[in-house]
Amino acid sequence: MTALNPVAVLKGIFHPPPTPGVLGVFAHLDATVEAIGRLKAGGYQDCTVYSPIPRHELEDALAQRVSPVRMITLIGGIAGCAIGAWLTLYMSYDWPIVVGGKPVGSVPPYVVIMFEMTILFGALTTILGILFNALFAARRLGTVAWDPRFTNDKFGIFVPCEPKAAAAVEQLLRASGAEEVRRA
Amino acid sequence: MAQTTAPPPPPSPTQAPATRLTYDFVTRAIAQTLGHPGKGYFALLGSAVTLLAIGIICLLFLLRYGLGLAGYSHPVYWAVYITCFVFWVGIAHSGTLISAILFLFRSGWRTAIYRTAEAMTVFAVMTAALFPLIHIGRQWYFYWTLPYPNERGLWPNFKSPLIWDEFAIGTYFTVSTVFLIMGLIPDIAAVRDVVTGWRRRLYSLTALGWRGTNEQWRHYTRGYLYLAALATPLVLSVHSVVSWDFAMAIVPGWHATLFAPYFVAGAIYSGVAMVITLLVPIRKLFHLEDIITVHHFENLAKLCLLTGMIVSYSYVTENFVAWFSGNPHERAAFWYRAFGPFWWASWTMNICNGILPWLLWVKRVRTNIVALFVISIFVNIGMWFERFVIIAVSLAGEPFERWSNAGYNPTWADWGIMAGSFGWFFMWFLLFAKNFPAVSISEVKEVLAPPRRGRGRGGAA
Numbered sequence: 001m002t003a004l005n006p007v008a009v010l011k012g013i014f015h016p017p018p019t020p021g022v023l024g025v026f027a028h029l030d031a032t033v034e035a036i037g038r039l040k041a042g043g044y045q046d047c048t049v050y051s052p053i054p055r056h057e058l059e060d061a062l063a064q065r066v067s068p069v070r071m072i073t074l075i076g077g078i079a080g081c082a083i084g085a086w087l088t089l090y091m092s093y094d095w096p097i098v099v100g101g102k103p104v105g106s107v108p109p110y111v112v113i114m115f116e117m118t119i120l121f122g123a124l125t126t127i128l129g130i131l132f133n134a135l136f137a138a139r140r141l142g143t144v145a146w147d148p149r150f151t152n153d154k155f156g157i158f159v160p161c162e163p164k165a166a167a168a169v170e171q172l173l174r175a176s177g178a179e180e181v182r183r184a
Numbered sequence: 185m186a187q188t189t190a191p192p193p194p195p196s197p198t199q200a201p202a203t204r205l206t207y208d209f210v211t212r213a214i215a216q217t218l219g220h221p222g223k224g225y226f227a228l229l230g231s232a233v234t235l236l237a238i239g240i241i242c243l244l245f246l247l248r249y250g251l252g253l254a255g256y257s258h259p260v261y262w263a264v265y266i267t268c269f270v271f272w273v274g275i276a277h278s279g280t281l282i283s284a285i286l287f288l289f290r291s292g293w294r295t296a297i298y299r300t301a302e303a304m305t306v307f308a309v310m311t312a313a314l315f316p317l318i319h320i321g322r323q324w325y326f327y328w329t330l331p332y333p334n335e336r337g338l339w340p341n342f343k344s345p346l347i348w349d350e351f352a353i354g355t356y357f358t359v360s361t362v363f364l365i366m367g368l369i370p371d372i373a374a375v376r377d378v379v380t381g382w383r384r385r386l387y388s389l390t391a392l393g394w395r396g397t398n399e400q401w402r403h404y405t406r407g408y409l410y411l412a413a414l415a416t417p418l419v420l421s422v423h424s425v426v427s428w429d430f431a432m433a434i435v436p437g438w439h440a441t442l443f444a445p446y447f448v449a450g451a452i453y454s455g456v457a458m459v460i461t462l463l464v465p466i467r468k469l470f471h472l473e474d475i476i477t478v479h480h481f482e483n484l485a486k487l488c489l490l491t492g493m494i495v496s497y498s499y500v501t502e503n504f505v506a507w508f509s510g511n512p513h514e515r516a517a518f519w520y521r522a523f524g525p526f527w528w529a530s531w532t533m534n535i536c537n538g539i540l541p542w543l544l545w546v547k548r549v550r551t552n553i554v555a556l557f558v559i560s561i562f563v564n565i566g567m568w569f570e571r572f573v574i575i576a577v578s579l580a581g582e583p584f585e586r587w588s589n590a591g592y593n594p595t596w597a598d599w600g601i602m603a604g605s606f607g608w609f610f611m612w613f614l615l616f617a618k619n620f621p622a623v624s625i626s627e628v629k630e631v632l633a634p635p636r637r638g639r640g641r642g643g644a645a
Binding site: 062087129150 | 338351359362634
């Protein structure tokens with residue numbers, strides 16, 4: 001029986017082992033799009049594409065679904081509006097003071113607070129949605145091969161595959177116009 | 185992120201030679217702004233810190249001896265500090281206009297300047313937020329305005345425009361800050377990958393692990409779109425709420441339904457002028473002439489012209505309505521403004537905001553950076569005096585109780601703290617521009633044609 005080593009477990013979480021696969025570096029956008037098409041046709045659905053800027057061509061080639069961040073924004077906005085309504089009405093009735101013969105909880109001025117809270121909560125939940133989805137919950141983040149040129153002027157595709165299938169993937173990436181291909 | 189698929193329009197003669205602009209050129213040109221900035225930068229930073237020190241000294245006197253130093257006299261209890269508050273909130277507005285509203289309109293030219301404008305927004309709101317605190321006199325009780333459970337069971341009065349203002353400014357500061365940080369993440373990552381030493385460690389930490397994967401961009405672009413969509417109504421609401429601080433009261437000169445659009449237009453007008461004031465030295469100090477071109481300045485000047493015309497129109501309307509209403513108090517207030525003891529403030533405002541923007545109809549003025557820089561400074565002087573005239577002069581000329589008017593004049597404590605606020609603002613801005621990319625790297629790349637096979641030159645059009 002092997003004893004559970006806590007250091008190894010933590011290392012597995014914070015420094016996960018690299019995913020085996022092939023990394024292609026591209027200088028041109030159209031070559032990258034072509035490679036994505038060929039990979040999809042070849043059955044490699046699970047690749048990671050790097051680009052210095054977002055491009056619709058890449059999105060279309062990958063046929064991605066729309067990000068769920070918008071749903072988080074909607075929930076945040078509605079929650080903010082409700083909190084704004086609750087805050088103003090509860091606090092008015094908790095210590096009722098009649099001013100100028102107006103109702104204690106008069107909604108028109110409270111719309112301003114409700115509006116501001118809608119925007120505040122909507123924006124903060126959007127940020128949390130982006131951070132959670134894009135930075136913290138991204139699959140295999142930190143385990144797939146990457147190159148610092150991808151934030152400057154190069155595009156990249158990482159294809160996870162078993163070492164024995166790597167030669168075919170390398171061939172495919174080169175044929176599409178990759179200027180550099182390496183195994184990870 | 186404006187995702188452009190269409191090819192860019194052919195470069196106009198005023199644009200930088202597009203052939204020089206490649207992805208790599210953009211990254212390096214903007215990353216080099218983080219290197220050694222030269223003597224000019226330190227001279228500016230030194231002046232800003234000196235101004236701030238003057239302001240801090242005046243503030244210490246104010247704290248020790250009380251608001252009597254501020255020159256208040258009945259019925260003028262809102263004066264230079266509230267003027268500065270409205271002025272700085274106004275400055276903040278063009279930043280969000282450029283970063284959010286023009287983003288939704290897909291204006292490609294905004295990419296080179298929006299980061300500067302957005303940073304300016306955050307620092308201007310930081311400056312504005314100081315003034316209600318200075319104005320309340322006993323700064324240590326500021327938390328009384330917050331809705332927190334307390335031993336007397338009291339809550340804020342949500343029917344008061346001052347509480348609306350607190351929520352509007354608080355939301356605006358939070359949202360514009362997160363919007364700025366969000367936009368910075370891909371750029372910090374780009375800089376992280378080309379610099380060395382301690383900067384690399386700093387940017388590795390602040391890039392939050394950004395690598396530009398398709399998953400990251402998928403969530404990021406969608407979220408950014410919604411942030412822009414939320415910031416757009418916010419920016420229009422904030423200065424409307426600030427204007428209601430006045431319009432909800434019955435003081436002649438304040439009580440006008442015109443105030444919300446009038447204040448928003450004035451805010452964008454002064455904000456765009458401040459963007460020009462900041463961009464001219466930044467472009468020069470950091471050698472960004474290839475990225476921030478005359479084309480950008482001309483577009484800013486057009487924005488300034490548009491909002492300047494709205495402001496001029498509002499001045500005419502305001503005076504016309506005062507006369508046309510037949511209300512003697514309203515008429516007296518506007519007569520006092522133009523010909524009373526503060527005539528100099530009113531005419532500074534009228535000349536700088538009502539007459540000066542007409543120069544911008546001339547294309548030669550719009551494309552002359554020195555002329556624009558000078559005009560932008562006068563616009564901001566004019567806009568400061570506009571707020572002073574609306575706030576302090578309306579109160580001083582209040583016709584309901586003229587007998588009690590003890591004669592108001594700003595004092596050295598007022599001017600010193602105002603000067604300090606400029607130092608505070610420019611200090612933060614200069615520190616930001618030196619340490620983080622003051623021009624968006626990824627968005628400037630977005631408006632370039634992407635590198636394609638056959639055309640070879642990574643990024644060239």
